Amino acid sequence: MPVEIVGVKDVLKGLEFMDEDMRQRIRTAIDPLMRGVAFKAKGFVKSNIDVLSGWTKASGNPGTFPKYDASVVRAGIGYNPGENKTFKNGFKVSNYVYNASRSGSIYEVAGRLNPQGRAPFTFKHEGSGTYVKKSARSRALEEYKSNNPFASQQFIAALEPVTKQPKIKDIRSAGRKTQGRLIYKAWAQDSTKVYDAILNAINATAIDFNKSTEITKAA
Amino acid sequence: MANVVVSAIATFNGKALKKGQKDISAFDKSVKKLGRTFGVTFSGYQLLAFSKKAISAFAADEKAAKSLAVQLENTGNAFRIGEVEAYIASMQKLYGILDDQLRPAFQTLLNATGSVTLSQQALETALNVSAGTGKDLATVVAAIAKGASGTTTSLARLGTGLDKATIASGDMNKIMAALDAKFKGQALARLETYSGKMDLLKVAAANATETIGKGLVDALTILSRDDSIENLSNDFENLATNISSVVVSLAKLTDKIGSVVNNPSFKPALLLLALASKNPTAVKAAFGYVALSGVAEVATKNYGTSTSTQKNMGGYSGIPLQKAENKAIKDAVTYRKQENDLLKKKTAVDQLRDKFDLERIGLTAALNAATDEETKLRLKAQLAILDNNEALAKKILAEMAAADAAKKFAEQFNFALESIKSMTAKVNAMILSLGGKVPTRNNDLIDLTDQAPSFVPLTADYFQELATQLVGSSSYAGMNVSQIATERARESGNRSLDVNVRIDSPSGDKFAQLVAESIQVAGRSGYNTTGAGQLP
Numbered sequence: 001m002p003v004e005i006v007g008v009k010d011v012l013k014g015l016e017f018m019d020e021d022m023r024q025r026i027r028t029a030i031d032p033l034m035r036g037v038a039f040k041a042k043g044f045v046k047s048n049i050d051v052l053s054g055w056t057k058a059s060g061n062p063g064t065f066p067k068y069d070a071s072v073v074r075a076g077i078g079y080n081p082g083e084n085k086t087f088k089n090g091f092k093v094s095n096y097v098y099n100a101s102r103s104g105s106i107y108e109v110a111g112r113l114n115p116q117g118r119a120p121f122t123f124k125h126e127g128s129g130t131y132v133k134k135s136a137r138s139r140a141l142e143e144y145k146s147n148n149p150f151a152s153q154q155f156i157a158a159l160e161p162v163t164k165q166p167k168i169k170d171i172r173s174a175g176r177k178t179q180g181r182l183i184y185k186a187w188a189q190d191s192t193k194v195y196d197a198i199l200n201a202i203n204a205t206a207i208d209f210n211k212s213t214e215i216t217k218a219a
Numbered sequence: 220m221a222n223v224v225v226s227a228i229a230t231f232n233g234k235a236l237k238k239g240q241k242d243i244s245a246f247d248k249s250v251k252k253l254g255r256t257f258g259v260t261f262s263g264y265q266l267l268a269f270s271k272k273a274i275s276a277f278a279a280d281e282k283a284a285k286s287l288a289v290q291l292e293n294t295g296n297a298f299r300i301g302e303v304e305a306y307i308a309s310m311q312k313l314y315g316i317l318d319d320q321l322r323p324a325f326q327t328l329l330n331a332t333g334s335v336t337l338s339q340q341a342l343e344t345a346l347n348v349s350a351g352t353g354k355d356l357a358t359v360v361a362a363i364a365k366g367a368s369g370t371t372t373s374l375a376r377l378g379t380g381l382d383k384a385t386i387a388s389g390d391m392n393k394i395m396a397a398l399d400a401k402f403k404g405q406a407l408a409r410l411e412t413y414s415g416k417m418d419l420l421k422v423a424a425a426n427a428t429e430t431i432g433k434g435l436v437d438a439l440t441i442l443s444r445d446d447s448i449e450n451l452s453n454d455f456e457n458l459a460t461n462i463s464s465v466v467v468s469l470a471k472l473t474d475k476i477g478s479v480v481n482n483p484s485f486k487p488a489l490l491l492l493a494l495a496s497k498n499p500t501a502v503k504a505a506f507g508y509v510a511l512s513g514v515a516e517v518a519t520k521n522y523g524t525s526t527s528t529q530k531n532m533g534g535y536s537g538i539p540l541q542k543a544e545n546k547a548i549k550d551a552v553t554y555r556k557q558e559n560d561l562l563k564k565k566t567a568v569d570q571l572r573d574k575f576d577l578e579r580i581g582l583t584a585a586l587n588a589a590t591d592e593e594t595k596l597r598l599k600a601q602l603a604i605l606d607n608n609e610a611l612a613k614k615i616l617a618e619m620a621a622a623d624a625a626k627k628f629a630e631q632f633n634f635a636l637e638s639i640k641s642m643t644a645k646v647n648a649m650i651l652s653l654g655g656k657v658p659t660r661n662n663d664l665i666d667l668t669d670q671a672p673s674f675v676p677l678t679a680d681y682f683q684e685l686a687t688q689l690v691g692s693s694s695y696a697g698m699n700v701s702q703i704a705t706e707r708a709r710e711s712g713n714r715s716l717d718v719n720v721r722i723d724s725p726s727g728d729k730f731a732q733l734v735a736e737s738i739q740v741a742g743r744s745g746y747n748t749t750g751a752g753q754l755p
Contacts, residue, residue: 097225109223
């Protein structure tokens with residue numbers, strides 16, 4: 001028996017509308033909170049005298065290890081209410097707090113992979129299993145030949161530990177890639193408020209949608 | 220620029236992917252993470268996985284429910300199956316613990332105690348202890364069940380801090396009372412935490428999953444041509460193939476949809492379309508429709524039924540929805556107050572306007588001046604029209620109709636009275652003309668002979684004229700009434716006939732017999748020889 005279903009296009013159109021409505025509500029709801037996260041993150045930036053003195057003297061030229069400048073780091077932290085470019089994994093984010101400066105990024109994430117610094121005298125490629133060099137000139141299987149092999153350990157030890165996102169059972173795990181000292185630290189403290197705002201916005205959308213599509217029984 | 224960003228909103232752009240499988244897997248993983256924050260998100264493989272998961276969840280739920288039902292039957296509590304299911308459902312919503320955990324826990328306690336009531340009490344205690352100690356519910360329930368069987372070692376290991384002597388006594392009444400006293404309210408308090416709220420969300424999502432699973436199973440059962448479950452696998456594979464090719468435009472849809480899809484009646488038709496067409500677009504449309512039907516279900520959901528024991532029902536996490544509901548109620552009260560204030564103000568304005576309404580003033584003055592009821596009624600009617608007072612208008616209309624009817628009756632009565640008076644006057648005149656007396660109001664006969672006769676004596680012409688009027692002919696001149704009647708009888712053939720019968724003596728009996736027989740024949744023929752009501 002043939003089945004004819006009508007109104008599917010309208011339904012999809014309605015879903016698109018609802019989706020956009022919810023997105024706008026969420027963005028509106030979290031906007032002030034995300035600004036707060038950015039503001040708080042700026043507050044976590046250490047002054048120049050609180051980091052290794054040598055770091056503030058390093059060259060700031062591109063291609064070299066960037067020197068630390070608190071004002072630059074602070075200026076590199078901000079909030080963007082729009083959308084960014086799509087990441088290579090296919091996602092793009094909106095209403096995001098960024099930490100854009102080179103030294104700020106280093107301060108943010110240094111040590112979250114190796115909290116004690118990289119072990120000295122190791123191979124450059126630390127992976128397990130058989131490694132095939134990508135080119136004949138690759139130095140991946142060579143040992144590090146640093147004149148200051150404990151530099152990374154000393155550098156990280158001079159920084160405060162990274163802050164992990166609080167683990168929420170079945171909701172969010174404290175993954176390595178969400179650990180940090182500036183924006184991730186602020187996010188760890190304020191994210192629950194943002195989640196609540198998002199839930200409220202979703203519910204508000206649903207309530208409004210329900211009101212506007214209330215089905216009344218014909219008399 | 221370093222990509223160090225923090226955001227709660229991420230959207231997926233499938234076009235940016237270089238390859239399908241690898242990136243979709245990464246996407247799926249990411250969507251899961253997002254889904255845990257925002258809710259379940261439908262897309263590509265996620266849809267397929269969700270469908271499978273939904274069916275599995277439904278099957279597991281149904282299996283657990285049936286197992287518990289059998290257990291209840293075996294313990295002589297078959298009549299309480301419905302009650303226990305309702306109890307578990309309410310506990311699930313109240314405490315944010317999945318029925319997947321509650322049913323086995325209840326079943327374990329039922330095995331140990333054999334009593335539904337005791338099992339319910341023990342389960343609530345176990346929930347509190349679980350929340351208070353951080354031990355999982357199954358461990359606590361197992362310990363209590365063992366305690367009920369006489370082994371209290373597990374209870375001691377729960378870390379409840381109970382007195383060793385109490386535990387060692389093995390008296391479960393004492394132990395349960397002590398546990399209740401120590402951990403009372405812990406399970407509810409847990410819901411105030413973020414984790415607790417998320418557990419409520421999880422319950423809602425799990426319920427939705429089971430519901431959707433039921434819908435899918437129903438739909439697929441219908442789709443199987445012989446309505447047997449055996450053919451489901453093939454159909455499901457077809458469905459899975461189609462679903463896996465669905466694009467990701469529904470990715471942004473949140474768990475709200477999942478939490479509300481409760482109406483399985485749509486799903487068979489939609490999935491029928493999807494499977495019949497083997498067209499990804501159709502599948503997408505079908506699932507879109509299923510999703511919207513779920514949202515519409517939320518629309519019809521009665522948020523007003525939340526009670527103190529069900530305060531977390533029916534929402535994303537329940538709590539925000541309840542807040543929204545409370546706010547809506549508060550707003551409604553505020554608006555009602557404002558409306559009442561406006562109505563009051565309007566009434567005052569109306570009263571003021573009435574005071575300066577010239578038409579009303581004129582009508583009121585006329586009403587005060589009117590003396591007769593009819594005029595008053597008309598004026599009242601006009602006022603009622605002016606006030607748009609329907610009730611008063613109806614009343615006045617009825618009164619006016621009654622007044623009209625009374626007036627007509629009075630006219631008719633007067634007419635009848637005049638007629639009677641005229642007739643009485645003629646009768647009196649005739650009586651007087653014949654020399655009689657007429658009665659007065661006091662029934663005293665008045666002799667009017669001494670009074671001047673007002674009636675002219677009737678002449679022969681009068682009677683002749685009367686006879687002419689009566690019979691229509693003037694050929695009876697000079698006859699009195701009796702004579703005229705005789706003449707008219709003769710004319711009509713009913714003449715008088717004198718019959719003389721002489722009967723000889725011997726045939727007298729024959730004549731008498733003849734008369735008797737004639738009467739009998741007349742009787743048989745239906746001719747009655749007696750008067751009406753007279754005995755024959």
